[in-house]
Every structure is written in structure tokens, then in C-alpha cells.
Amino acid sequence: MTTNDPDIPDDLHDAAAHWFTREHGGLMTSDERLVFEAWRKADPRHEQAYQEMMRVWGAAKAAPDMVFENILRRPPQPAAGFPSRRRILVLGAGAACCAAVATVLVGPQRWFDSPTFSERYASPRGERRIVDLPDGSALTLNTASIVQVRLYESERRVLLERGEAFFSIASAMNRPFVVDAGVATVTVTGTQFNVRRDTGQVSVAVESGSVEVAGGTWWKREVRRLGAAQSVLVASSTEVSEVSTANLGRLTAWRQGKVVFDAEPLAVIVAEMNRYRVQPVRLRSAALQGLRVAGVFSTDNPDAFLDVLPSLAPVAVLRLPDGRSEIVPR
CATH class of the missing domain: 2.60.120.1440 (Jelly Rolls)
Structure with a gap:
């Protein structure tokens, strides 16, 4: 399984904080968990960074909430040289981990409670x-x-x-x-x-x-x-x-079973209408993809779009044996 996901930060500690907040915030989906496990196994450094994140969290939980609330209230202090690795770890293995831990600690009680x-x-x-x-x-x-x-x-x-x-x-x-x-x-x-x-x-x-x-x-x-x-x-x-x-x-017309297009490229319209179709419509003609069409179409009956399209544009609709349709030049 690949872990080449644009949502996963490149920095090891940032990535560890990303997975920590997803897992411990109750937000991780089953698909994400597979990616998470693959990430941990992909490189020993990944597992090390995650374990550091867990140790930071374990230490942070023991501190009273008021300690972290006071830290967040303090004005920023100018940096004085490079901080030691110990200080970096205590603050959450870098800025991203610090932000994640602070969010967990001074955030809502949901981090500790089960949902109602x-x-x-x-x-x-x-x-x-x-x-x-x-x-x-x-x-x-x-x-x-x-x-x-x-x-x-x-x-x-x-x-x-x-x-x-x-x-x-x-x-x-x-x-x-x-x-x-x-x-x-x-x-x-x-x-x-x-x-x-x-x-x-x-x-x-x-x-x-x-x-x-x-x-x-x-x-x-x-x-x-x-x-x-x-x-x-x-x-x-x-x-x-x-x-x-x-x-x-236009943005909420879907709630009434409609979709509105105001001189949109046909490629955009087909992509949108395909959201509502079990069998997608194909538009392979480059000459037609930029053709602009205006209209209000039903999302409850997406076939009606294909029925009316030839009257709006110089196209024909081919019904294919597998249930799909293709828009071609007329």
C-alpha cells in the first residue's frame, strides 16, 4: 500500500502529529487506518516519531490543564539560540506537535469522553x-x-x-x-x-x-x-x-433536485451530471469539451439531460450496450 498522500506532511514529526490527532480525535476512517499502518511500517523513523508523539501525550496528560492554559496566554518570547532536543520534545517534537498537543489538552472534553x-x-x-x-x-x-x-x-x-x-x-x-x-x-x-x-x-x-x-x-x-x-x-x-x-x-439547487449551468463548458457539465448517474456519460471529443451550454437540468432524472442536450448543442447521444452513453459531434 502506498503512503504517497498529499495530506500527510513530509516532516516526520508533523506527520506523527497528523496521525495522532486523527486517531485520538475519533476521526480516522477505516481506509485512513490502512494508510496509517502502512506509513508506520514504511520506515523505522516513522514509528519512532509516532512513539515520541505518544510519549509527549502521556507526559502532557499528567499536567493540570491550567498549566497549558497559562502557556497559551503568555506573549511570544524572542528566541535565544537553538533549543535543546529535550525542550523540543517537551513542546511536542516541533511546532506542529506542540500545536496538536495543546489542542488536545485545552480543547473540548471530547478527547477524554465518549460521544453521547x-x-x-x-x-x-x-x-x-x-x-x-x-x-x-x-x-x-x-x-x-x-x-x-x-x-x-x-x-x-x-x-x-x-x-x-x-x-x-x-x-x-x-x-x-x-x-x-x-x-x-x-x-x-x-x-x-x-x-x-x-x-x-x-x-x-x-x-x-x-x-x-x-x-x-x-x-x-x-x-x-x-x-x-x-x-x-x-x-x-x-x-x-x-x-x-x-x-x-446555483450552489444549493441540488436540494430541489436541480443543477444550474450558466454557459459552462460541456466537459464540466458532463462531470457534474455524472455525479448523479450509476453509468457515467463519456465525452471523448476534444472539440466538444469546451462547448458552452446553459440550462437547468434534473438530478432526479439525469437521463433527461441527455434527451434535451441535442436541442441545445450540435451533438448526438449514443446509447451503448453496457448502459453507458457517449456524446459525439453531430
């Missing part, structure tokens, strides 16, 4: 699913989406493993709602917003209320605060866009 509610939900391809949570919040899952929900006394957490979800969050000022979408984390207390997780990027749009979206590396997190009708794109583990105005009608 835990469930995993999935929506089939081409279907939507509405989920009501015990705290009064509701999730609407778009096609082929998976979420893990864990509710704690101090906070509520959702891992968006893949796909897209619209969140309608019941307000609870002292119990934040956190959505982990890989390269981005969204934190709210009560609002309505949309999160879409694609390969390598996450988009967030707010319908009402406000959210905080965090992206970037652990030691230099970038935070964007979004209000109603605003959106942001986290394109990778280091790239966070500026806040922009969101076209909520």
Missing part, C-alpha cells in the same frame, strides 16, 4: 437523504455522500468523508458544531450552510448566519469568516481563497 451519539450516514448515487440529529440539527446529503456524526457534551462534530451536505444547525452557543472536510474545517454555533468535498478541494457557502472556515497547515492556519451569501474555496492543504459572494441559487 455516534452514527454514520450515506446517500446512494443519484439520491438525496435528510438526516435529523438528536440535537435538533438536520443534514441533507447530496448524491453519493458519506458523513460520520459524533455528538459530545462540549461540542458536535461531523466528518464529511466525501460528497456534499447542507447543514441546518440548531443554535447552541456553548456547544459548537464542527465539520471536518479534510483540507478544511468549518465551525459554527447555529446557521445554515453548504459544504462540498471534491478530490483535493472543499467549497463552503453560507445561506444564513455565519461560519468560520479554517485551512492551511496546522502551525499557520488561515481562517475565513463567512456571513450570509458568502463562500470560500480551500483548494489544497495550503491554499485558501478570499471570501466571495455566493450564488446560493
Whole structure:
């Protein structure tokens, strides 16, 4: 198994902190665990770095919370030469580990408590699913989406493993709602917003209320605060866009079983419509991929898109024996 994952930092101690927070925060999926075990076995230094992280955590747990709270309140001090290896280890084997340990210690009680509610939900391809949570919040899952929900006394957490979800969050000022979408984390207390997780990027749009979206590396997190009708794109583990105005009608049309295109390239439209199809549509003609098409199509009946497309563009649709379809020049 390969460990060539762009989400795993190159630095050994940063990588160890990454896996520590995933495993001990209850966020690790079964697929991630396979990658984690492969990472530990790939190089003896990996296992050593992880064991150092575990020793730091073991020592840190013995210290009262007020010690770490006081450390975080102190103003930064200028560096005086190079710190010893002992001091580096105590602080968490580098800046990233320090950040991870501090987050664990002064963070919510969930690091020590079991969730009061835990469930995993999935929506089939081409279907939507509405989920009501015990705290009064509701999730609407778009096609082929998976979420893990864990509710704690101090906070509520959702891992968006893949796909897209619209969140309608019941307000609870002292119990934040956190959505982990890989390269981005969204934190709210009560609002309505949309999160879409694609390969390598996450988009967030707010319908009402406000959210905080965090992206970037652990030691230099970038935070964007979004209000109603605003959106942001986290394109990778280091790239966070500026806040922009969101076209909520287009972004959340899927909740009504629609998808809206405003002169989009046909290649983009086909890729989007394939999200809702069991058998994908093929578009191999380079001449057609950049052809721009506008329209509103049904996600509940994705075949209707193929039926109407020849009237909108100079194309024909071939129905293939295996159930797939191909768009070709007419």
C-alpha cells in the first residue's frame, strides 16, 4: 500500500502529529487506518516519531490543564539560540506537535469522553437523504455522500468523508458544531450552510448566519469568516481563497433536485451530471469539451439531460450496450 498522500506532511514529526490527532480525535476512517499502518511500517523513523508523539501525550496528560492554559496566554518570547532536543520534545517534537498537543489538552472534553451519539450516514448515487440529529440539527446529503456524526457534551462534530451536505444547525452557543472536510474545517454555533468535498478541494457557502472556515497547515492556519451569501474555496492543504459572494441559487439547487449551468463548458457539465448517474456519460471529443451550454437540468432524472442536450448543442447521444452513453459531434 502506498503512503504517497498529499495530506500527510513530509516532516516526520508533523506527520506523527497528523496521525495522532486523527486517531485520538475519533476521526480516522477505516481506509485512513490502512494508510496509517502502512506509513508506520514504511520506515523505522516513522514509528519512532509516532512513539515520541505518544510519549509527549502521556507526559502532557499528567499536567493540570491550567498549566497549558497559562502557556497559551503568555506573549511570544524572542528566541535565544537553538533549543535543546529535550525542550523540543517537551513542546511536542516541533511546532506542529506542540500545536496538536495543546489542542488536545485545552480543547473540548471530547478527547477524554465518549460521544453521547455516534452514527454514520450515506446517500446512494443519484439520491438525496435528510438526516435529523438528536440535537435538533438536520443534514441533507447530496448524491453519493458519506458523513460520520459524533455528538459530545462540549461540542458536535461531523466528518464529511466525501460528497456534499447542507447543514441546518440548531443554535447552541456553548456547544459548537464542527465539520471536518479534510483540507478544511468549518465551525459554527447555529446557521445554515453548504459544504462540498471534491478530490483535493472543499467549497463552503453560507445561506444564513455565519461560519468560520479554517485551512492551511496546522502551525499557520488561515481562517475565513463567512456571513450570509458568502463562500470560500480551500483548494489544497495550503491554499485558501478570499471570501466571495455566493450564488446560493446555483450552489444549493441540488436540494430541489436541480443543477444550474450558466454557459459552462460541456466537459464540466458532463462531470457534474455524472455525479448523479450509476453509468457515467463519456465525452471523448476534444472539440466538444469546451462547448458552452446553459440550462437547468434534473438530478432526479439525469437521463433527461441527455434527451434535451441535442436541442441545445450540435451533438448526438449514443446509447451503448453496457448502459453507458457517449456524446459525439453531430
